[in-house]
Amino acid sequence: MNEPRPVIAFAWIASHPWLYPLLESLHVIGIAMLFGGLVVLELRVWGLARALDVLALARLALPVSLAGFCLAAATGLTMFISQPAELLANRVFVIKMSLLMLAGLNAASFHARGGLASLDGIARAQTLISLGLWVAVIICGRWIAYY
Template sequence: MTPTLASFESLSWIVSHPYAYPALEVVHIAGIALLFGNLVLFELRVWGIGVALPVDVLQRVALRTSLVGFGIAAASGGVMFASHPGELLANRAFLAKMGLLVAAGVNAAAFHGRGGSRRLDRVARLQTALSLGLWLAIIICGRWIAYL
């Protein structure tokens, strides 16, 4: 059964509750911090900073923590979306954010698919720079949602 906008109406109370939506935003930001902070740490290593840290060990810790952060951000973002989907689907910043999330996922899959963390070559550095740019744009679009 495919959910419809009407099926999300039971969560609409979140928007009007004085603490629920702000609490979700805090959880969302904490997830983003875990995600983005660990990606930056790993990307710095790909760029040659912190060469004393073994890439495989750093990748295992940083990327797992990034995935936990992504899961937290996605779950809290999903609940925020479900609380007012019609408004968000009409918001250009939200739509841009979703498109950028897809692009970030494709870039990450391409990086790991080609073994970028083993190669640490120019392409890997370009992909991590693209990752950083995409995630910064995602964060910017996320903030603009409230203003567009």
């Protein structure tokens, strides 16, 4: 007897001639917004451009970073649902998701402890960890297709 094969309702997304490339492009734009905003703010936390008020800069940079994260998350989730089994079996994808979780926990810890108000050594260390995690997330994202 033949076992019924599961129907992947969203598999068409991955093979669509323009939708998947559009999602990938929007995903990259979201990452650029996220990472760009973080780099500017984190450079200020490290002491560069001291003439700029860190809280005013945060009011500009953090919404851009958050919007970028939301765009990257929405497009990433849409791409994920088009091929969940393949992605979950991909070790690099799993590492990327773990790094994303660590980056989120680091950001939550940074803001919960008032890192922008203190600009102390812990805040600088957390921003260094943040950039390292996001660079690793970006690298893993590129490697997913080749692993």
